[in-house]
Amino acid sequence: YLDSLTAVTQSEFDAWEKPKQLAFLINAYNAWTVELILTKYPDLKSIKDLGSFFSSPWSKEFVPLLGKTRSLDDIEHGLIRGSGKYNDPRIHFAVNCASIGCPALREEAYTATDLESQLQEQTVRFLSDMTRNMAQENTLSVSSIFKWYGDDFEKGFRGANTLQQFFLQYPDALKLIPAQQKALKNDDMKVKFLDYNWDLNVRH
Template identity: 90%
Template sequence: KAKHSELKTYLESLSAVTQNEFDTWEKPKQLAFLINAYNAFTVELILTKYPNLKSIKDLGSFFSSPWSKEFVPLLGKTRSLDDIEHGLIRGSGKYNDPRIHFAVNCASIGCPALREEAYTATDLESQLQAQTVRFLSDTTRNIAQGNTLNVSSIFKWYGEDFEQGFKGANTLQQFFLQYPKALKLIPAQQKALKNNNMKVKFLDYNWDLNARQ
């Protein structure tokens, strides 16, 4: 909020990109741009009421969610945050990378952390990988206890995204097995998960605003 004018300048630079220009970019640059746009415009939405709100959900109404508000001038149209995430990123079929769920941020405590830098085409792969490890390593969101793997509700809401063959993973369990160290899975738990003998439980999501006090 203290640097709102700088944010506004950045948002204007995003809005200045045309669809034709965007279409000439390689996929990593496109995806980095869309993730940055989602996160930056989410912050802008929060600032319309901050600090007088407890949750991003307070910005919605009984009839519509804050994510369906059309306030984002992007690629020649006025869009909603849902349009960016579910239309341009997930719905396009171009990117097929479930790790975007650890990069786009909905300003809530239950969300993956907002990265401290913008995403770039050059560093996108390492940034997405780091964000994934960062999220999975957070025991307030994902933790293995005995024969139960407790994970974020993100994996319930978007489970199908993790079953589309990313790095050979066609099930949630196979995705989790790509990150045994982050999830702190001991060998017996890895074996149980591989054999589908480990229970996967989805934790409640904390929608409180993720803001510094």
């Protein structure tokens, strides 16, 4: 599978429609993250253990993709987020860093045809997980993903220019009652960021 990803040339990639490009990049990120973990598994507690004092595992250049040797950071922050082409914050629920705090890894590859429904499903799945996001009275506790990448959720995706507006697109997933939705809309609800669990997500 990795060989098939590596075989794609930059000119082939450039000729694709955006959904096909984005699906390809997400699949590449996830596949090489798994590959990176497998190099040391099971003697590993966290993906962070693969880094050193001076560098993180995400900055390690080991991915032969689109004619260059790239890092996971290059794929996520350069090709996906940095290109400005895709502007879809839901990618944060699709790229997987092999940690418990990360969104779940899908059991299927992303495809151009199904990308919209796949991203939507991943988003709902992540927001519905009460170990990561939970509304209690006047406080909405959410994953640190929203702190680290807050700007991505405030770039007007489907009219959302604030985190609160993004959350209000998914009231059922977040189990927000009408009073909480109103408080969130009026900026009267506290948004708190939860600590991130970097332990390896091992499915037994």
